[in-house]
Amino acid sequence: MTHLEVLSAGALTTVQDRGRRGLAHLGVPRAGPLDRPAAELANRLVGNRPDAALLEVTLGGFAARASRGLWVAVTGADRAHAHAQWLAAGTTLEIGTPAAGVRSYLAVAGGFSVDPVLGSRATDTLAWVGPPRVADGTVLPVGPAAGEPRPLDTPRPPAPGPLRLFAGPHPGFFDDDALERLCAAAYVVRPESNRVGLRLDGPAVPRIGPAELPSEGMVLGAVQVPPDGQPVVLLADRPPTGGYPVVAVVHPDDLWQCAQLRPGEPVRFAPFRAA
Numbered sequence: 001m002t003h004l005e006v007l008s009a010g011a012l013t014t015v016q017d018r019g020r021r022g023l024a025h026l027g028v029p030r031a032g033p034l035d036r037p038a039a040e041l042a043n044r045l046v047g048n049r050p051d052a053a054l055l056e057v058t059l060g061g062f063a064a065r066a067s068r069g070l071w072v073a074v075t076g077a078d079r080a081h082a083h084a085q086w087l088a089a090g091t092t093l094e095i096g097t098p099a100a101g102v103r104s105y106l107a108v109a110g111g112f113s114v115d116p117v118l119g120s121r122a123t124d125t126l127a128w129v130g131p132p133r134v135a136d137g138t139v140l141p142v143g144p145a146a147g148e149p150r151p152l153d154t155p156r157p158p159a160p161g162p163l164r165l166f167a168g169p170h171p172g173f174f175d176d177d178a179l180e181r182l183c184a185a186a187y188v189v190r191p192e193s194n195r196v197g198l199r200l201d202g203p204a205v206p207r208i209g210p211a212e213l214p215s216e217g218m219v220l221g222a223v224q225v226p227p228d229g230q231p232v233v234l235l236a237d238r239p240p241t242g243g244y245p246v247v248a249v250v251h252p253d254d255l256w257q258c259a260q261l262r263p264g265e266p267v268r269f270a271p272f273r274a275a
Contacts, residue, residue, distance in 0.1 A: 002068040002142040004108060006134055007092065010061030013134040014123035015114055017053045023118060024217060024240040028129060031122035032236050034195060034259030035103055037157045038076035042107035045073035045084040047147030052111030053121035055134065057104045060097035064106075065090060070142060071109040071149040077101030077260060084149035101260035110143035125195045126237045160257050162270035163233070165248040168223065173209045173245035181205070182223075182231070182247060183269045190230075191263040195237040197224075198258045200267055204229025205247055218242040221250035233258055 006013070016039065019032025033039035033056055043052050055062075060077075069089045075082040077098035087093055087108075095104050114121055114131045123130040134140070167179055175181075187202035205225045218224070222234045224244040233250055234242070235258055250258070251272050261267060 002066065002070055002110070004064045004066050004112075004140045004142060006136060006138040006140065007063040007065060008061060009134045009136050009138065010057055010059065010095075012058040012125075013062055014056050014125065015053050015112055015121055015131040015134065015140075016056045016123065017111075017121045018051050019122045019236065020118055020120040020124075020129075027240055028118060029124045029126055029237050029240060030220070031120070031124040031130060033103075033105060034236055035076050035105065035256045037256050038082075038103075038259075039105045039107075041082060042073045042075040042105040043111075045075070045082060045150050046071045046107045046109040047145060047149050048107060048109065048111050049146055052107065052143075052146070053114060054105055054107040054112065055140075057095050057106060059102060060095050060104065062095040062104075062106070063092055065092050066108075066142075071145070073107050073149075074104055075107075076104040083151065102262055103259045108142050109145040109149060111146075113141045113143035124237050126239060157253070157256055160260075161254075162268040163254045163257060164251040164272040165223070165269050166251065166272055168246040168248045170213065170245040170247070173207050173213070174225075174247055175206060175208060178205060178247055179271060183271055185269075187231070187267045187269075189261045189263050189265050189267060193261075193263065195235055197235055197238060198233040198261065198267075200231050200233070202230070205231055207245065212243050213245055215241040215243045218246070219249060221252065221255050222246045223248040223250065235259075
C-alpha cells in the first residue's frame with residue numbers, strides 16, 4: 001500500500017474530511033476543514049470524492065515523503081494558483097510558511113485511509129475525537145485513486161470581505177441596535193483563536209437582561225458574546241452546546257475566511273442582505 005511518511009508536522013496538522021454530522025445530540029462536535037472551499041478544491045484537483053480525507057496544515061512547516069509516486073494538491077492560505085502535481089516516489093513534499101493566511105490543505109489521490117471514528121476521519125481538537133494529531137514520523141496510508149487528476153479548477157469563493165451576518169436568536173440579551181453596532185465596529189483577531197472559535201478584540205457588545213442563558217445547541221458560525229462583551233465566532237470544533245447569548249450568525253459562504261485570519265488582522269462585519 002502507498003503511504004506518506006510525515007517528516008515534519010509543523011505547528012498543527014490534522015486529518016479532516018467533511019466531519020461528523022448528526023451527532024451533536026450526543027455531544028460530538030462536527031469537526032471538518034475550517035476552509036471548506038479550499039479543502040474541496042484540493043480533493044477535486046486530485047480526482048478524489050468530496051468526502052476523501054486530507055490534511056489541514058496550520059502555518060506551514062510541513063514536510064512528507066511518499067513511498068510511491070502519486071498525485072497531490074495543496075490549496076488554501078496564499079496558494080491562489082493551486083493545481084495537481086505528481087510527487088515521485090521518495091521525493092519530499094514541503095509546505096512552507098504562507099505569506100498570507102493560516103491553513104493549507106494537502107490532498108493525495110485516493111485520500112488518507114486512516115481508521116474512521118464515529119463514521120468520520122475528521123480530527124476534533126476540542127475533545128480529540130477522531131484520528132490522533134499528526135506528528136513527526138506519522139505514517140499515513142493512502143487509499144486507491146478514485147478518479148483522474150484535473151490540470152486546473154476555476155471555481156473560487158468570492159474575494160474576502162466583511163463577514164455577513166444574520167440576526168441571532170437571543171435579541172432579549174442585547175440592545176435593539178446591537179447588530180448595527182457590531183457591523184459598524186472594527187475588530188482584530190486575538191492570538192488565542194483556534195479551530196474552536198475566532199476570538200475578537202474590539203468594542204464590547206453590551207449585554208442586557210439575565211446574566212446567562214441555559215445551555216442550548218450552537219450552530220456553526222454563531223457569534224457568541226461572553227461576559228466581557230468580546231465576540232467569538234464559533235467554528236468547526238465548537239462545543240455542541242453553549243450558554244453565552246448569540247448576537248448573530250455568520251453566513252455559511254463567508255466562514256472560510258475565518259480559517260485564514262491571523263492574530264492581529266482586522267475583521268469587519270456586515271448585515272446580510274438578500275439579492
